[in-house]
Amino acid sequence: MIALIRPDSWNLPLFLHVLGAMALVGSVAAVALASSKAGDSVLFRRVTFLTLTTVVLPAWVLMRFAGQWIDSKEDLPDDPTWLGLGFIVGDTGLIVLLAITIIGWMATRKEGRRWAPKTVTILSTLYLIALLVAMWAMSAKPD
Numbered sequence: 001m002i003a004l005i006r007p008d009s010w011n012l013p014l015f016l017h018v019l020g021a022m023a024l025v026g027s028v029a030a031v032a033l034a035s036s037k038a039g040d041s042v043l044f045r046r047v048t049f050l051t052l053t054t055v056v057l058p059a060w061v062l063m064r065f066a067g068q069w070i071d072s073k074e075d076l077p078d079d080p081t082w083l084g085l086g087f088i089v090g091d092t093g094l095i096v097l098l099a100i101t102i103i104g105w106m107a108t109r110k111e112g113r114r115w116a117p118k119t120v121t122i123l124s125t126l127y128l129i130a131l132l133v134a135m136w137a138m139s140a141k142p143d
Contacts, residue, residue: 013069020063025131027055031100032124038107038117045111048120049104052097060097064090082137089134096127 031051038044067090076083100123107116 010070010073013066013073016062016066017070020059020061020066021131021135023059024056024063025128025135027051027059028124028128028131031056031104032121032128035104035107035117035120035124038120039114040111042108042111045104045107045117048117049101049108052101052104056097057101060090060094064094080141082141085137086134089130093127093130096123100124100127 031048034044034048034051038048067086071083100120103116103123104120107113107120
């Protein structure tokens with residue numbers, strides 16, 4: 001019901017937040033897929049790292065800052081659970097993404113490190129699941 005009475009001035013920050021979230025989910029899925037196929041492939045390791053640095057991190061920045069922008073425009077009473085969950089997944093996600101990026105960089109430096117692509121696959125899959133839960137909570141608003 002809140003979306004039905006949303007002022008037009010909220011459209012841009014909400015659009016940017018959703019755009020950033022969609023790009024983030026898609027690029028994290030691409031990272032999980034590329035790193036799962038990396039094994040001994042230098043190409044997949046580089047694709048994973050380049051996707052992290054050129055798509056995932058900028059998408060996170062867009063999602064997080066546009067989310068803060070739309071939150072500052074809305075005057076929500078108390079702090080709804082769905083909003084808190086979004087902040088938790090977003091903020092802790094930066095730490096996870098930085099760890100994934102560092103491990104992905106390490107994977108491109110030495111080909112013998114078979115643990116690095118596996119770790120990137122596991123962490124990115126777990127973060128993808130967290131993003132999907134946050135996306136469900138923000139769209140369903142189960143308060």
